[in-house]
Structures are given as structure tokens and as C-alpha cells.
Amino acid sequence: MNRRLSTISRKEVAKLAGVSEATVSRVLNNVGPIKEETRLRVLEAARELGYVPNALAQRFARRKSGNVGVILPFVPKVHLFSTYYFAEILSGIGEAAKACNYDLLLIFREPDSPRDYAKLFRTQKVDACIVLGAQNVAEERAALAELQEEGYPFCLVNQRFDEEGYLTVDADHESGSYTAVQHLIASGFKRIAFLNGPGAFSSSGDRLAGYERALAEAGIPLSEERIFTGNYSRKSGFEAAERMAERIKNKAIDAVFAANDRMAIGLMDGLREHGLEAGKDYGLIGYDDSDSSRIVSPKLSTVSVPFYEMGRRAAMKLLATESEEMENTILPVQLLKRETT
Amino acid sequence: MNRRLSTISRKEVAKLAGVSEATVSRVLNNVGPIKEETRLRVLEAARELGYVPNALAQRFARRKSGNVGVILPFVPKVHLFSTYYFAEILSGIGEAAKACNYDLLLIFREPDSPRDYAKLFRTQKVDACIVLGAQNVAEERAALAELQEEGYPFCLVNQRFDEEGYLTVDADHESGSYTAVQHLIASGFKRIAFLNGPGAFSSSGDRLAGYERALAEAGIPLSEERIFTGNYSRKSGFEAAERMAERIKNKAIDAVFAANDRMAIGLMDGLREHGLEAGKDYGLIGYDDSDSSRIVSPKLSTVSVPFYEMGRRAAMKLLATESEEMENTILPVQLLKRETT
Structure with a gap:
């Protein structure tokens, strides 16, 4: 279907309707919010000029998709x-x-x-x-x-x-992440691991920046060995437990900030199988304030996102x-x- | 837009395409699954006969909505x-x-x-x-x-x-409800309340039938005073707690079957405010096997629906x-x- 009118017709329609060519295009292509009055004026002008190709005639006859x-x-x-x-x-x-x-x-x-x-x-x-x-x-x-x-x-x-x-x-995930890690630091944790999501999401980058800022401000050196990556699924959190359990036991990690609640809850479940309880053996904060974070036991600290x-x-x-x-x-x-x- | 062709054209098209008139209608109205080959044959016949009103011509030109x-x-x-x-x-x-x-x-x-x-x-x-x-x-x-x-x-x-x-x-909610109540009876409960949803849903009627069958089979008389109605929301379960708490305390009710988990969890929360714990002070079974039913504490017995x-x-x-x-x-x-x- 031919999306564009020829320049001539569009120009003529615009002139008659007393609007810009861009407005004519928007009306004829049904793109973007447009005042009903303007829309009718443009359609009327197009009709008057008899300059409406067939494909467009159909479009006029029909309401926009809605x-x-x-x-x-x-x-x-x-x-x-x-x-x-x-x-x-x-x-x-x-x-x-x-x-x-x-x-x-x-x-x-x-x-x-x-x-x-x-x-x-x-x-x-x-x-x-x-x-x-x-x-x-x-x-x-x-x-x-x-x-x-x-x-x-x-x-x-x-x-x-x-x-x-x-x-x-x-x-504002940078600030959310910063606040979460700051809260862990204020609670006395010093070796805070970060379970992030994939880098192709801007929120992952934002959260990493917030994590780094909070550590830097507290004078805690950043350690690449405490940064883990999951894919925001509960399963990936559960699997991360395998990589963290020993290091929590020998105190190389004392708390975890997870980039969403699903991973945090999966991690909790996984670490429980190693005899480690969140809130007792390690600190844990999630992200999202999902329904599950409120119902899970112990209740998960988190960051609420609207x-x-x-x-x-x-x-x-x-x-x-x-x-x-x-x-x-x-x-x-x-x-x-x-x-x- | 004119949905129907005149009888004559539909008949002619059907004859030429070698299909029934009903099939022609279905193709021209874009209704129902139809073999691509049949569809093309009908459209071709309609075109050949030149018998296609304008409104339909447009439809042919376009793919169905998808x-x-x-x-x-x-x-x-x-x-x-x-x-x-x-x-x-x-x-x-x-x-x-x-x-x-x-x-x-x-x-x-x-x-x-x-x-x-x-x-x-x-x-x-x-x-x-x-x-x-x-x-x-x-x-x-x-x-x-x-x-x-x-x-x-x-x-x-x-x-x-x-x-x-x-x-x-x-x-099969009748059988699901029957099984749930049967399970409560087998667990030793005898004064089983039923928190149902609105009667405008067939599932509410089915569950009531299952509740009645299980009681009848066990020789437990049906008491209208043990049947409550909510609207499937957590809030309506919470509110039902007010109507049930005293009766649970004085043993007029010893268990509740709720028609969905949301109401069951709301009820649990509401009864907790009266010092009553599910699984200890009264039996409780929900319905749906929602995520929450698995996470809530104590974990909610329920009926899984696919x-x-x-x-x-x-x-x-x-x-x-x-x-x-x-x-x-x-x-x-x-x-x-x-x-x-």
C-alpha cells in the first residue's frame, strides 16, 4: 500500500486546508495525535481536490485502527x-x-x-x-x-x-541501586556482591553505576570477583547460589544486591540448600517490589519501581x-x- | 460496511468454486479457519464473475486482520x-x-x-x-x-x-471442589464453611455442587449459615474473616474451603488479626494453585487448575x-x- 502521496497533491491539500505539509502527511498516514477539527479539514480538502489515491480513499472510509x-x-x-x-x-x-x-x-x-x-x-x-x-x-x-x-x-x-x-x-535505577547498596553498607555489610542482569538493558548499566558509586563513596574497593550476571530469571538466581555459597561461608561475601526480586528469590532458595539463610547468614536486597517479595519468607528488602x-x-x-x-x-x-x- | 453478498452472487460463486455457499460466506467474511487453497479458489471465482461489491474488493486486497x-x-x-x-x-x-x-x-x-x-x-x-x-x-x-x-x-x-x-x-470445577472438601473431611474437619464467588460465573455453581456432593456423601448436613460469598478478590476474603472469626473461635466452623487462592489468602490475613492461624486453629484450602499460594506462609493447600x-x-x-x-x-x-x- 502506498504510504505517501505525491509532493504535488500533498502541497495542494496543505494549501487548501491551511496547514503544513507535515500535518497533511500525519493526517493521511494516520500518524500521531491530531486535533479532530484539523483532521477533518485536511480530509475535506483532499476530497475537494479529488486528489486522493484509491488506497487512501479506503483509509478515509475507515476509522484509524484504534x-x-x-x-x-x-x-x-x-x-x-x-x-x-x-x-x-x-x-x-x-x-x-x-x-x-x-x-x-x-x-x-x-x-x-x-x-x-x-x-x-x-x-x-x-x-x-x-x-x-x-x-x-x-x-x-x-x-x-x-x-x-x-x-x-x-x-x-x-x-x-x-x-x-x-x-x-x-x-531512576542508578539512584535505586545506589540507595540499596548504601543501605547494605549502613547495615554493616562490607563485602557486597552484585547479581546484575544482561548488559543489553540500560537498567543493568544504571544499576552497576549505582553500585559502584555507593562502594566508592564508602571507600570500599570494587572487586570484579563480586560481580555476577544472571538473566533476570529465578533460575539464574538459583544457579548463582552455586557460585556464591562457598564464598559466603568463608566470609568473602557478606551480602548480595540482586538486580531484581526474581533472581533474589531464586538465590535465597539456592543458598538455603547450602544451609544459608537470608537476613541471618548474609544480607540480601532485591529490586522491583514484586508481589513475591512481600510474601516470601523472610520478607525481601527491595527497591520499589512504579x-x-x-x-x-x-x-x-x-x-x-x-x-x-x-x-x-x-x-x-x-x-x-x-x-x- | 455490507457484510453479506446478495444470494445470487454467493450462489454463483459457490457453484464456480465448487464449494458450499456457507464456505463462500466464510471466505468473503473472513470468518473461521479455512484452507488457503479453498480461500484462493473462492476469491478467484468471485473475481472471475466480476461479482464483487466494492466493500469486499477492499477486503480481498487486504490480508485478514491477523x-x-x-x-x-x-x-x-x-x-x-x-x-x-x-x-x-x-x-x-x-x-x-x-x-x-x-x-x-x-x-x-x-x-x-x-x-x-x-x-x-x-x-x-x-x-x-x-x-x-x-x-x-x-x-x-x-x-x-x-x-x-x-x-x-x-x-x-x-x-x-x-x-x-x-x-x-x-x-472440572465440580470435581475439584468435591475433592477439596473431601480432603478436609478426611483430615477430620466436620464444620466446613464455603467462601464462594458470585453466582454469575458457572465455576461458582460448579464449586457449590461439588461442596454439596462431598458433604452429602459424608452425611454432613448442609448449613446455609456456613456458605459465604466474596467476589474473588483478596479484599473480599479479608472481609469475610470478620464474619467468620467468632464462629471459628466457638467451633461452629472448623475449616474453610475458599473458591480461589486470593480470597483464601485474604481470609488468612484477616483471621490472623483475630489470633487465628490457618493449619493450626482451622483448616483452609484455596483454589487455583497461584504463585502466592506456594510462597505464602503457611503454604496454602489448594486445587491446581491448568x-x-x-x-x-x-x-x-x-x-x-x-x-x-x-x-x-x-x-x-x-x-x-x-x-x-
Whole structure:
């Protein structure tokens, strides 16, 4: 389907409607929030000029899709919606979508398949799109760059590409991580291990920076041997226990900061099999304030992240006509002291 | 948009394509799974006859929506995706949708708004649709009846309308409830209260039937005073504690069967405030085998329901071409004995 009008027709339509060519494009391509009055004026001008190609005639006849797309990572057998992180963000997006009278189109992205996000707009499946779990890898960057170039409205949640001008809603993970480690230090721990997630997520980099800052400020030397990497799954936390147990027993590690609660809880379970109890034999702090962190025994100290609000804000930026500014947002996080520290 | 062709053209197209009129309708309306070869044959015949109205011409030019719709109840501020029940069913639907190359369109249904499900098909937003949290109320019945009459493919999950011929994937809640109560009786409990959900859900009726059967079999008289109703939320379980606490203390109730884990956990919390501990001062069994039921302390005895598989099956019935039978499925559930019984 032909996305663009010829320059001539667009210019003529713009002139008659008394708007810019860019506005005409946005209306004809159904991209971005636009005042209903402007939209009607442009469509009327296009009709009056009889300059509307057939493909577009169809589009006029139809309402825009009415869908906001949410691109999600897909991992077979993983119950995606049952993870606190995605469940909360999606709930927030859903709340905003409902308020703005949009439906939610979920698109599962397979890890190794090509990422043609722009196609979702070209085929009119979505009017705007939110990308969750984006990673700093080549295909992702290319797919996002294409969206940006084509002027399609999209927003990233919990992932920044600082060098690009992408619309983003993030949380202040550097400060959250700093506060968590500072709390461990204040509780008397000195040999604090860090179980981080993969580096392709900006939040992992942010948390590493916060960890380093807290140690530096307390004059504790950074030791690469205390930095571990998991993949944010409970299993990867459980497996990290194998690598940490002996070193906790011989006091080379006295506390752990885990980059999310799932890994922290997996680690707790794993270390328990070695006879080590969180809050007794070692300090432990997680990250996210998931439901599980509140229910697990002992209750997990953690950092609360407003995932629901992040999702809601991202959707409001894209869908609401006036209420939200189209600029980046970084929301604050909050330390929650419980039984493991 | 005109959904139907005139009888003449449909008949002619059917004759030329060598298929039934019903098949022609299904192809032209983009309804239901259909062999690609058949679809092409029908479209070709329609084109050859030059008998294709304009609205349909557009549809031919476009691929079908490629979306499977999921209709969900919407309650403001409730983090829907964070409830185990919906999260699991949606994960299963997502898995099947991905396998069949469909995207998931989530449509939030407000409790008191009109339910025009057929419009989703008329406006080509979806090719098939799954209804979650359907209730046996007048508007719901009317909306589903319209889908059925128009021949749009849809499937209900965890809700039956026995008198109608709707495609359904359910679990055997009568037997699950029976087994749960039987287990309480076998553990020595005799004055077993039942905290059920609202009667508009078939699962509530099924569980009541199972509760009654187990009591009858054990010769325990049914007492209306031991039957309580919540709304499946944790809060409603917490509130039920107020109505039960005194009666547990004076032994008028010695155990509770709650119709889901959320209510059971809320009840546990509420009764704890009255100094009553599950598994010690009273027996308690929940239903669902949610993540929380495994993590809470004491660990909650419960009945495991294959929600993920129910969602997956429903989507496969609608989307897969050959693998699943288009008939109703009732999946088995399983008793899990833990620390509260």
C-alpha cells in the first residue's frame, strides 16, 4: 500500500486546508495525535481536490485502527504475563488505553527474528506503539531508527538509548541501586556482591553505576570477583547460589544486591540448600517490589519501581491529546527495608 | 460496511468454486479457519464473475486482520495482568497465537457498558475472539448470541452456558471442589464453611455442587449459615474473616474451603488479626494453585487448575487449521495438599 502521496497533491491539500505539509502527511498516514477539527479539514480538502489515491480513499472510509501496539519479548513456555514486571507495565498501559478509548494489540517479538516494527504502522495495525524489553542490540536499534525516521509515534519503557532522541519512560535505577547498596553498607555489610542482569538493558548499566558509586563513596574497593550476571530469571538466581555459597561461608561475601526480586528469590532458595539463610547468614536486597517479595519468607528488602505508572505514562504520552508532554520521563524509585537486611 | 453478498452472487460463486455457499460466506467474511487453497479458489471465482461489491474488493486486497481478540473485564485500578488467573490464561493464548502467527488484540469490557462483540468482527479488528470472565447476565448472553448467529468464531474460557452451543474450554470445577472438601473431611474437619464467588460465573455453581456432593456423601448436613460469598478478590476474603472469626473461635466452623487462592489468602490475613492461624486453629484450602499460594506462609493447600493450558487450547481451537477439534473441552484439576490442611 502506498504510504505517501505525491509532493504535488500533498502541497495542494496543505494549501487548501491551511496547514503544513507535515500535518497533511500525519493526517493521511494516520500518524500521531491530531486535533479532530484539523483532521477533518485536511480530509475535506483532499476530497475537494479529488486528489486522493484509491488506497487512501479506503483509509478515509475507515476509522484509524484504534489500536495501540505493545511489542513484547517472546520466550516459549515462559508465562510472560505472570511476571510482575510485564504484568504491571501492561496493566498501566491498559488503564491509559481504556481511558483514551484504544484497544491493546500485543505483538510478540521472537529473540532471533527480524524486527520490522514499522510494518505495524504501514499495515495500519496500530496507531502508536510501546516497546517493552527493548535491548541495545543491532536489530533493535535498526528497527527503532526506522520508526523514528518514518515519524511513527512510539515510546520505550524502562530502556533508554541515550544517544538517540527516542521518547522514553524510565525509572531512576542508578539512584535505586545506589540507595540499596548504601543501605547494605549502613547495615554493616562490607563485602557486597552484585547479581546484575544482561548488559543489553540500560537498567543493568544504571544499576552497576549505582553500585559502584555507593562502594566508592564508602571507600570500599570494587572487586570484579563480586560481580555476577544472571538473566533476570529465578533460575539464574538459583544457579548463582552455586557460585556464591562457598564464598559466603568463608566470609568473602557478606551480602548480595540482586538486580531484581526474581533472581533474589531464586538465590535465597539456592543458598538455603547450602544451609544459608537470608537476613541471618548474609544480607540480601532485591529490586522491583514484586508481589513475591512481600510474601516470601523472610520478607525481601527491595527497591520499589512504579512499573504500573511507567506503563500508564508511556501510553498517555502517545494517546492522550493534551494532558501529557511529549518528553522523556524518569520516575523515582524507593527503598523498602524488610527482613533480609 | 455490507457484510453479506446478495444470494445470487454467493450462489454463483459457490457453484464456480465448487464449494458450499456457507464456505463462500466464510471466505468473503473472513470468518473461521479455512484452507488457503479453498480461500484462493473462492476469491478467484468471485473475481472471475466480476461479482464483487466494492466493500469486499477492499477486503480481498487486504490480508485478514491477523488478530485474535481477547475480551477482558475491566476494573479501574485493578492490575488485571497481575492476577494469576488472567496472567496464566493470557500466557497460554499468547503462546498459541504466536505459534499460529496471530497477534493478540486485548479489548477491555467495562462492567456496565454495552457489549457489542460482533462489531469487532464487522470492523475487521479480529478474525476470532476469546471471551474471558464472561458472566451469566442478560447483556453478555445477548452479545454472545449475536456472535453465534452471525457465525463469528469465538470461544469461552472457564465459563459455560450449558443451554447454548458455544465453543468452550473449561475445567472440572465440580470435581475439584468435591475433592477439596473431601480432603478436609478426611483430615477430620466436620464444620466446613464455603467462601464462594458470585453466582454469575458457572465455576461458582460448579464449586457449590461439588461442596454439596462431598458433604452429602459424608452425611454432613448442609448449613446455609456456613456458605459465604466474596467476589474473588483478596479484599473480599479479608472481609469475610470478620464474619467468620467468632464462629471459628466457638467451633461452629472448623475449616474453610475458599473458591480461589486470593480470597483464601485474604481470609488468612484477616483471621490472623483475630489470633487465628490457618493449619493450626482451622483448616483452609484455596483454589487455583497461584504463585502466592506456594510462597505464602503457611503454604496454602489448594486445587491446581491448568489455566495456561485452557488459554492455549481455546486459541488453538480457533486459530489452528487442523490440530484441534472444534468441540468443548473440560480439563481436569488436581488437589495439592500443603500446610493449611
